[in-house]
Amino acid sequence: MTVLIITHSEDNECIARVAAAIERLGGRAFRFDTDLFPAGARLALGAGPGAGRSTLRTLGPGGGELDLGDVTAVWYRRVAHGRTLPASMDPQLRSASVEEAKRTVEGMLAALRVPQVDPLPAVRFASNKQVQLDIAREIGLDTPRTLTTNDEGAARAFAATCPDGVVAKMLSSFAVYRDGEEHVVFTNALRDEDLADMRGLSLCPMTFQERIPKARELRVTVVGERVFAASIDPEAAPGAEVDWRRKGRELLDAWRKDALPPEVETGVLRLMDQLGLNYGALDILRTPDGRHVFLEVNPVGEFFWLERTPGLPISEALAEVLLGRAPRRGSWSAFLHAPAT
Known part of the structure; x- marks a missing residue:
């Protein structure tokens, strides 16, 4: 059995851990670093009589070749489409290359009619935080009262209903880079002065939750x-x-x-x-x-x-x-x- 692992070259040790576990259980793990495609990998997706086999070949040290017909499962972990394309490329051409790489990989995943952990449509659906909270509430899980808005008045009115205070968070992962250093935006408790001056909210919606x-x-x-x-x-x-x-x-x-x-x-x-x-x-x-x-x-x-x-x-x-x-x-x-x- 062969498991195709979808990731990128800067992912952490979990890739090696899961790959080793697959090998211990008698399977084969094939790693596809999406940031190396298209420059550092060759993907051929055949469709129709005479189109040839569908194959994936990774280049450089440790590279290998996979017949996609041998894949029995996919672990969809991370993607970083086109990240290693030359910076010197014309911006318009680079953008087109990244988009074509993305669509090619997604087409490959859709064409692989094998179990996937997890299918890309499921990952995208489940990544919606509002959907998560709605479904969790419907099935009986305890959830915090939550408001996503860019309306100052609505945010202040919501905060007034939270006796233990309110926290603010973002729906997406976000970091600010200053002098080459990454500053991640974490969940933060709001102070009275934060609620008093929310002028920037009109430019970027935020998610507010009661502090638990x-x-x-x-x-x-x-x-x-x-x-x-x-x-x-x-x-x-x-x-x-x-x-x-x-x-x-x-x-x-x-x-x-x-x-x-x-x-x-x-x-x-x-x-x-x-x-x-x-x-x-x-x-x-x-x-x-x-x-x-x-x-x-x-x-x-x-x-x-x-x-x-x-x-x-x-x-x-x-x-x-x-x-x-x-x-x-x-x-x-x-x-x-x-x-x-």
């Missing part, structure tokens, strides 16, 4: 039907109280194994069913009075540090699902068996 008191922050990783939970003390490092990612490196060894109450775990699995995902990394808060509040799910979220501490076997679980050794969530099949377009 928390005893533990949970990272819940779902692979197929398995649920892995780890948690951290939000007071473990100064500055991590609102968003633990702000001190993520300092807290790598502070994560501990945890578990969800049965009814919450059932709700999480139902959410994954509704979103059509075999994999997801969920953020959940445990309040001092024992509530579990769902914040969001990342369909391609990180997990590598949880294999170091507290030692959750997520790579092994992914390999088992990809190789058909463990149950896959049934909803992916709707994408697999959709009529070809």
